[in-house]
Amino acid sequence: MELNQLTIHELQEKLKNGETSAVKVAESVFNRINAVEERVHSYIRLMKEEAMSAAEQSDKDLQSGKAGPLSGIPVALKDIVCTKGITTTCGSHILHNFIPPYDATVVEKLASAGAVFVGKANMDEFAMGSSTETSYFGPTRNPWDLTRIPGGSSGGSAAAVAADECIASIGSDTGGSIRQPAALCGVVGLKPTYGRVSRFGLIAFASSLDQIGPFTKDVEDCAIMMNVLAGYDPLESTSVKAEVPDYRQYVGRDVQGWKIGIPKEYFIEGIDPEVSAAVKDAIAVIEKNGGQCVDISLPHTEYCLAVYYIIAPAEASSNLARYDGVKYGLRTSEARDLLEMYKKTRREGFGAEVKRRIVIGTYALSSGYYDAYYKKASQVRALIKHDFEEAFKKCDIILTPTTPTPAFKIGEKTDNPLQMYLSDIFTISTNLAGIPGMSVPCGFTAAGLPIGMQFLAGHFEEGKLIQIASVYEKNAQIEKRRPRL
C-alpha cells in the first residue's frame, strides 16, 4: 500500500516509529494528486509549497517529541474555511481573489495539532448544492465513476479522501453537505452537534444550520479528527461550553442492548432498491452485535425539506448581502452608479443556484410574507426538533439511509432544482434539530457505486455515533475496494 492510502492511525504509527517521514507522506499525496487530480478535480487550490514546509516542520516535531495528534497528516480544507494569507473563494467568482487576514478556528486547531494542509477543496458555490456542480471552478467528479457527481456541497473534500488525494479532510454540513458526499464517495463523514465545532471563520451559508465536520477513511480517524476539532470557542456566540470527551475511547466499545430506532418515514418508496438492501444488511449486522431494532416515528419528516428551503435561503439571502463589491472580492467594471455597481457585481459574481436561493430567501423574508414562510418554517422546525426528542426517549441511536440513491450523473439534475433538493431528504432534519449525524459506508451497488447509511444521536452524543459506527465497521466486513482511477 502506498502511504497516501493509509489512515491517520496507521500513519501515526509509522511516523512515530520512524518507518516513514511526514515529508514522504506529503510527497506520496502530491504524487497521487499529480496522477489523478486532472480527472477528479477535488481541489480549487493546492498548497504544495506550504505543505512541504509544514511536513518538514512535522518531522522536526516528531523527532523532538513535540508532535501533535495530527503531525505529518495531510489534510484537505473545504474552500469555505478561511485561511490566513491564502485565497478563500467559497467556490464563487465573487470571492475569487479574496485573501482572508485571519484563520478559521478549526484551521488554527488543525495547524497546532500538526496537520499538513494539502489544499483548498472544491465545493458547490457557497455550499449551495448537492453535487459540487455549482462551483465557479468547475465540477468535481466522483472517483468511483467519473461521469457521476461526488455529492455536495463538500464534494471536493469527500472525493479527495476517496481518491487518496489526502488522508482526511474538512467539510461543512448545512443540510447534508458532509454526510451525502461521504455516502456517495464511500468515506466516513460526521456532522457534529450544532455548537460543538467552532464556526468562526466558516463562510456562512445558513448560520443556524451550518456545522463543520471531518471526512475520513475510517471511524477511528473520525474520532481522532473530532478530538482536534471539537470544543468551545469564545469567538462564536452559539458555541457550546459542553465537556469534550476523548472520542477515540468510544472506538470498538460494544453496543450490547442498545436500542436502534428505525424511523418508518425514512424507509419509503422511491429509495433505490440497492440502497435499501444494503441498509437492511447493515441493520442485520448491528442486531447480530447486540443492537435491538425498535420502530419509531418522526412524524414531521415530510416537512423537513420545505422548512429547510425557507430557513436556509432566508439566512443565506442576508449572509450573502456583504458581497457587494465594496470591501473585497469582485466588482463589476461596468457600473455608472452605485445601484448598478451592486446589481452588476452580484450578477457577475454569483452563479444561478446562488441567485435562485437569494431570491427565494429574500421573498420569504419580505414584507407580507414573513409570517407565512419564515415564521411558519421556524415553528415547524420546533416540531421537528421535538420529534427527535421524543424518539430519543425510545432509542439510543437512529439509523437511516444517508441518501435515497447512489451518485447520479453529472448534469442529470441541474435543471430541476427541486429534484436536486430531494437528494438531501434524509440528511436535512439533523441540521434543523441541531443533532449530530454520521454517514458510514455500507456497501456498493452492482455498478460499483458506494452506498452509505446514517446514524443519528442526541445533542452532544457524537461518542455514541463513533461507538456504533466502529462496531458496524469492524463486523460488517465490507470488501475493501479502492476506486480505479
Place this chain on the structure above:
Amino acid sequence: MKISSSEVEYVAHLARLEISEQEKEKFTFQLNDILLYIGKLNELNTQGVEPMSHAIAVTNAFREDRVADSIGTEKSLANAPDARGEFFRVPKVID
C-alpha cells in the same frame, strides 16, 4: 401562494441582483415549483408553537469591553477592489 414575474423582479431588486428577462422567466417558473412544494407546511396547525431560531439554547454569550488591536488601514483595504488613500471608494452616493 404563487409568485409573479414582477414579484421576482421586485425581490431581485431588493437583493440587488440584476437578472435578465430570460432568467426572470426561468426563476419564476422554478420558484413556483418550489413554493408549491413549500406550501405543504400549511397542512400543519402551528398555532401557539414558539418559533425556533437556534438549534441549541445558548444564552448570554458576552465579551469583555477590552480594546484589542485592530488590523490597521493597510490590511483593511488590502482586498478592496477600489481603494483610494485610506478609504474604500464607491460610485457616488447621492442623498
Place this chain on the structure above:
Amino acid sequence: MEFETIIGLEVHAQLLTDTKIFCNCSTKFGGSPNSHTCPLCLGMPGVLPVLNKKVVEYAMKMSLATNSNINKSCSFARKNYFYPDLPKGYQISQYAYPLSEHGYILLDVEGEQKKIGITRIHMEEDAGKLVHDEHNPSSYVDLNRAGVPLIEIVSEPDMRSPAEAADYLKRLHEILVYLEICDGNMEEGSFRCDANVSIRPLGQKEFGTRTELKNMNSFRNVQRALEYEVKRQQYLVENGGTVVQETRLWDDAQGVTNSMRSKEEAHDYRYFPDPDLVPVIVDDAWIEKIRKELPELPLARRQRFVSDYQIPAYDASVLTADKALADYFEEVVKLCSKPKAASNWVMGDVLRFLNEEKRDIRNCPITAQALAEMISLIEDGTISGKMAKDIIDEMYKTGKSPRVIIAEKGMVQITDESALAKTIQTIMDANPNQLKDYRSGKEKLFGFFVGQVMKATQGKANPQKVNELLKKMLVG
C-alpha cells in the same frame, strides 16, 4: 381651525464603551480612516459577532433611569438593506424583542409635571461614514464608526409642541450624560434625533398623517425644524391639501424641511432573528446590581437642591443641568456651608467666566476649595463683597487661592475701630463745610463721607464698621 400638534422622537445615543458592540476595535472618535477596523466590523466573511457586555449594562442603566421595564429576555435581529456604509448588508439591531419597554420621563410643563412615555429602548450597531467627493462622482467609505454601540430610545407620540419636544430631548440628554454612558455631543453625532410629527384638529381622536424629520443636529434645530413643519402642515391642511407620509430633511441654511421622496424607495428591511447571536437573559439580581450603580438623576437632584439648600427652582435647574457643575456646587457648599452664596457665585461669576471662554467646569481654574475659601473670607469679614469681585477675577486668571491673592495685594480689610476712627477724624477735620451741612440736616452727605473713608483706605475698610463709626462720629 385650531390644531393640536403631535410629536414623537427617536433618539440614537452612542454609548461610551471602549470597544465596539460586537468586536474589540476601539470606539475612539477621530482615528485615521479605516484604522479602527477588523475583519468583523469590515463585514468579512466567516467572522462572528460576540456582544459587548458593557453595552447591555449601559442600556440597562438608561432603561432604569427612564422607568422602563427591562424584559427578562431580549434578542437581536438583522435589518437588511444595502448601503456602502453598512459592511454586512444588514444592521444588527433589536426588533421584536427589545431590551426594555414602557418607560417614561417627567417634564415641567407650565408648572405641572407631564409624563412623556418611552415606548422602547434597544441596542444596535452604528454604520460607517461616507465622505463625498465634490469633484468626482465618487464617495469614500470609512468604517471606523461601523459597529460603535448605540441605543435607540423611542418615545410615545406624547409631546404637544416643539418646545415640549426640545425640553424632552434636553432631559433625555441630561440623563444620558449623568449616567456617563454617552458624551452627548450632537455635532459629532453621538446624540442624534429624528422626529415624527403630525397635526390634528383640536378634539379629534385619530392621529393625522405624520412626517419624519431628519438631519437636525442641535437642540435649537430640532425645535426650529418642528416649528417649521407644524406650520407647513397647518398651511397645507388649511388650504385643502393633505399631508403625505414621508421623510423630510431639515435644511439649516434655508430654515425649511424638504421631502426626500424622490430618492426614497419602498423600504422592506426583511427583519429576522440574527442566528449568530443568542438571547440576552436579564435576571433580577443583574437589574439590582445595575440599579445600585445608578447615580442620583437630574430630576431628583434638582428637587433635593431646592429643599436642602433653599435655592430657587430656576437656580437648581441651572446648577443640575450639568452633572459636573452640580458636583462642583455641592463641593463648594460642603466646604463653606453657605449654599445661597455658593449658588450666587457659581451661577454668576463662575459660569460667566466659563461661558466667555467656552470652558468646561472640569477645567475651571477656580477650584471648589478656592471658591469655598473665598466665600468663608467674606462671611468672616476678612474681605468685602466688593473686594471679592476683584479677587475672583484674579483667581480665574491665575488659579491662585484667595488667601494668596489677598496677601500679595495687601487686600485685607481694615476692621480695627481705632484705626478707622482715626481716619474718619482726619476726614471730618479736612471737610468742615460738609460736616456742618450734614449736622444741619443734609443727611445725603453721609454717602460722601463713606466714599472719602473708602478712598483713604483704598477700599479696604470694612463697610459695616465704617457705617457704624460714621453714624456715631458725624453726629458729634
